[in-house]
Amino acid sequence: MSNWFKRNSVHFAVVAFFVAISFAYFFTPLIQGKVLSQHDVMQAQGTQKEIMDVREKTGKAPLWTNSIFGGMPSYQIWTEYPSNITTYVIKALKVVFPNPVDTVLLYLLGAYLLFCVLKLNPWLAAAGAVAFTFSSYNFILLDAGHANQALAITLFAPILAGIILTLRGRFALGAVITAFFLALEIRSNHLQMTYYLLFAVIILVIVELYYAIKAKQTTPFFKAFGYLAAATVLALAVNAGSLWTTYEYGKETNRGQSNLTKHTREPSTGLDKEYAFSWSQGITECFTFLIPNAYGGSSGSEALGNNSNVAKAFIAKGVPPEQAEMFVHQSGYFSTYWGDKRFTSGPFYFGAGVCFLFVLGLLIVKNRIKWWLLATVIFTMLLSFGRHFSPLSDFFFNYVPLYNKFRAVESILAVASLCFPILAFLAVKEVIEATDKTELFKKLKLALYITGGITLIFIIAPDLILNFKSPQHQDIITGLSQALQGDTSFANSIAQGLVLDRIDLARHDAIRSLIFIVIVFGLIWAFINKKVNVTVASLLFLAVTLVDLWSVDKRYLNDSKFIVKEDYKQPVKPRQIDEFILRDTDPHFRVLDLSGGNPFQSAEASFFYKSVGGYHAAKLKRFDELIDMQFSKSINQDVLDMLNTKYIITRNDKNEEASMQRNQTACGNAWFVKSVKFAKDADEEMQAISSFDPKNEAIVDQRYKSFITEKGVAPDPNATIKLVSYAPEHLVYESGSTASQIAVFSEIYYDKGWKMLIDGEEKPYFRADYLLRAAQIPVGNHKIEFIFHPTSYHVGENISLAGSILLVLAIGGVAFMENKKKNKA
Known part of the structure; x- marks a missing residue:
């Protein structure tokens, strides 16, 4: 055992270093007991509120919530998968390390494994891990609260490590590593990033197959491919519960098939192309890989102060400096970012060195x-351009399976952010192993001329390359x-000042980048000329890379x-009107909160109510269509009534105070209708609910x-139906009538799990009013129940349990075999 610790002492030192820098980055707020404020996490808290309340009360999280969009499955919000072994791996990490230290540490450790597999010495591998981890996009994701996306990216490197090991002949070990980390990747529940990683894996397999054919070594290749296929199947089995529910639910969401064919902005299938490509990377915006402020940094005016050209333009007109600076920051005109994305939290900066x-x-x-x-890198860059490179983007959007299900195509550059440091530090490895120093120095100078030349142009004449004017300049x-x-x-002089400020930001960062390029060049020159040894050079590369990226992050x-x-x-925090509404003892009603702007882009109301609105990227397609057709131009009162919208919150534009009105025409939780009107298709159904009497007629x-x-x-006229017991997954009604009745329930129709029981016997139900549940209720007094028990989740969990057991056995078996091999050696 002591020999084992001794052999691996450097690795332990590297891991200790990783833990130290992960805590050091967040040191001050952590010792102050603060936590990271993340916008999307806050929205998620609202979305999850009912789920967590039920979980705290009953010990079990429901699979359905009525907190947002009238109701939806909780699969893409927060769902427990207790049969999935990776659930406990993620929990354990979060128990030991605070957020976001845990995520940063995962980035570092996963990338370190990959660089070690690529046979870099430990400290050089650590430098590569730092280069990937501290790439600006990773920290911008943490700031925004895209926790699942960040977790998915942390697993890119170890998955590739497992694949490369397998392709290099370590079949069992590589396959088990691949299966374990791929299972974690899928469990992170950000299929977009997993999908983008798949592109990189496909390209790797094609390259490896080409060389296998060329070397006439196809047998080992296909053996490795078989092991990797088995690893993939195992990882899929471990996540059967989440994958099955996601697949099933995905077809019913705004990424699925459209129900409407007329008078709709919704695409026939998948996302709207304009929406999907709204965050496309500008082609010349890729200069930010080298110069972070080439495009002005983030949206906003934080970088502009009293000394900015914009402020000086105001001061020159006699405006006091304090007022000038205040106007610059509060007017909304002066964003230093000048690309054509709607907004951005920062650039993709990979590091000058x-x-x-x-x-x-x-x-x-x-x-x-x-x-x-x-x-x-080339492939991901071209796809990241989205609408700026239509031939490729449109082909993928129209013909490549699943591609049109995802938005923000710029995020595929997360794959490139890993490829850059891999090749960068393989170059250092090549330098270390090189024998022809003369030829090496020639290529070293050429690399300096290329990267240093670009920074020099930005320093001397940046407007030769870019114009620094946003599309909204005029x-x-x-x-x-x-x-x-x-x-x-005066307006023109201010706008010109803004352009000059953007140029200054780019120029200053170009100088900064040139300094780091020269430092890295100098390190390689020093090593070639034997001024420093391998260990010292590796540590210096680590230090320079960390300083460069840390300061931008x-x-x-x-x-x-x-x-x-x-x-x-x-x-x-609850407002006075919130406290008033919360006194309502009705267990189940909805609220439409218009006081904060677009209610369908905010989950704030969900902290307190079952909301008509909400915030989620994967809402049900029918509800998305309802928003588009019934709420986008004006609020359809009839639709609010059928959704049992009991309270409507608005805001006074003069004093900006919120006010509330009770909706007296809300239909309630369930009601019997007097007539049924049949529609031939979804278009006619949608048109019919544009103006109808939901209390008395049903559109079917x-x-x-x-x-x-x-x-x-x-x-x-004397028939009654009322809700007597409410839980998100189990609603109980009591009815009484002297004749068979058609009941409409103010609950979202979703037939992939909801079952209706009448007096304990399952009965059919159907859809009415475009997205509600309805059923024929027999004469007499009855107990009616709606129970959510999706087969996809429960059977999927059984498969997950079997897969998890197999994965644990595989890890144990391979660990035993590897240890046995080392003992023999």
Whole structure:
């Protein structure tokens, strides 16, 4: 055992270093007991509120919630998968390390494994891990609260490590590593990032197959492929519960088939192309890989102070400096980011030194892995351009399976952010192993001329490459001119000042990048000339890379982004009107909160109510269509009534105070209708609910005609139906009537798990009013129940349990075999 510790002492030192820098980055807020304030996490807290309340009360999280969009499955919100072994792995990590230290540490450790598999010495592997981890996008994700996306990216490197090990002949070990980390990747529940990683894996397999055919070594390749296929099947089995429910639910969401064919902005299938490509990387915006502020950094005016050219333009007109700075930051006109994304939290910065080494790697690395990395970088860059590179993007959007299900195509650059440091530090490895120092120095200088030359152009004449004007530049001038009472000359001088400020930001960062390029060049020169040894050089590469990326990351994720725990636990405080509405003892009603802007882009109301609105990227397609057709231009009162919207909250534009009105025409939890009107299709159904009397008539698709007998619509003025027990997954009603009745329930229709029981016996139900549940209720007094028990989840969990047991056995078996081999050696 002591020999084992001794052999691995350097690895332990590296891990200790990783833990130290992970805590050091967040040191001040952590010792102050603060937590990271993340916008999307706060929205998720609202979305999860009912789920967590039920879990705390009963010990079990429901699979359905009525907190947002009238009701939806909780699969993509928060769901327990207790049969999945990876659930406990993630829990354990979060128990030991605080957020976001745990995520940063996962980035570092996963990447370190990959670089060790690529046979870099430990400290050089650590430098590569730091280069990937501290790439700016990873920290921007943490700041935004895209926790699942960040977790998915942390697992890119170890998955690739397992695949490469398998392809290099370590079949069992590589396959088990692949299966374990791929299972974690799928469990992270961000299929978009997993999908993007698949592209990189496909390119790697193609490159490996080409070289296997060329070397006439196809047998080992196909053996490795078989092991990897088995590892993939095992990882899928471990996640059967989540994958099955996601697949089933996905077809019913805004990423699935459209129900409407007329008068709709919804695409026939998948996402709207404009929406999917709204966050496309600008082609020249890729200069940010090398120069972080080439495009002005993040949206907003934080970088502009009293010394900015914009502020000086105001001061020159006699505006006091304090007022000038206040106007710059509060007017909304002066964003330093000038690309055409709607907004951005920051650039993709890979590190100046890393970019220099990447170019050097293209020139000197002989390993065939170079061609995989280059092809992957080019491919992911082209796809990230989205609407700016239509031929490829449109082809993938229209013809490649699943591609049109995802938005924000720029995020595929997360794959490139891993490829850059891999090739960069393979270049350093090549330098260490090189014998022809003369030829090496020539290529080293060429890499310097290329990367240093770009930074020099940005320093000397940045506007030769870029114009630093946003697509809204003229609109800004027009708006300023109106605000300045028609003073167009002044407006133009302010706008020109903004352009000059953007140029200054780019120039300063270009100088900064050139300094790091020269430092890295100097380190390699020193090593070539035997001024430093391998260990010292590796440590210096690690230090320079960390300083470079750390300082840029601090622009976007810093101490100011942390808040006290009390505010985190309750980020949305109840207002007086909230406290009033919460006194209502009705167990189940909905609220439409218009006081905070678009209610369908905010989950704040869900902290307190079952909301008509909400915030989620995967809402049910029918509800998405309802928003588009019934709420986008004006609020349809009839639809609010059928959704049992009991309270409507608005805001007074003059004093900005919220006010509430009770909706007296809300239909309630369930009601009997007097008549049924059949619609031939979804278009006619949607048109019918645009103006109807939901309390008295039901609009039903003609496909459900067989669910209703002729005696089903026999109005009984004394008939009653009411909700007597509420739980998200189990609703109980009592009814009484002297004739068979058609009941409409103010609950979202979703037939992939909801079952209706009448007096304990399962009975059919159907859809009415475009997205509600309805059923024919027989004469007499009855107990009616709706129970959510999806087969996809429960059977999927059984498969997950079997897969988890197999994975644990496989890990144990391979560990035993590997230990046995080492003992024999």
